[in-house]
Amino acid sequence: MQKLSEQEIENKLKDLDGWTYAKKAIHTSFQFENFKEAFTVMTRIAFEAEAQQHHPNWGNVYNQLEISLSTHDADGVTEKDFKLARTIEDIIEASN
């Protein structure tokens, strides 16, 4: 999988809501009602990430979730990251 150029990444970010590009990865963060809601969403994301065989770099504190996506093998951002990002957006949207 070929890494995307910065221009390609910036273009694709326009189709997502609230993601940014920095340090060879795309990043976002979400805030939930509480820990249970945050971890419920994390669990849904975990199943989809596993199915895509592409996994997030993520951190959680109570109701906060931070996610970074990059493709290690490509040393940058690829279509795999945008696929997972769109899945994450769908999951978050469905949880609201």
Added chain:
Amino acid sequence: MQKLSEQEIENKLKDLDGWTYAKKAIHTSFQFENFKEAFTVMTRIAFEAEAQQHHPNWGNVYNQLEISLSTHDADGVTEKDFKLARTIEDIIEASN
């Protein structure tokens, strides 16, 4: 809940396996077989954390899990953190 002194923390850390104290929190990290194993353990921890109403600051990348525990209200480490740390150790041990 009163925060523990550095001496108390260092003493209590001796009863745990591989935890360190830094920046007003206790920290550890684990490596699993793969993402599924890591997230399975995270899920067990999440349920126990929720039951204890005390939650970790944690991050995951593929098979790696990093955990920091502190008590926000006490601005340091309390017995709550050691209780959750022991629970986490039990869960990890049971998963091996």
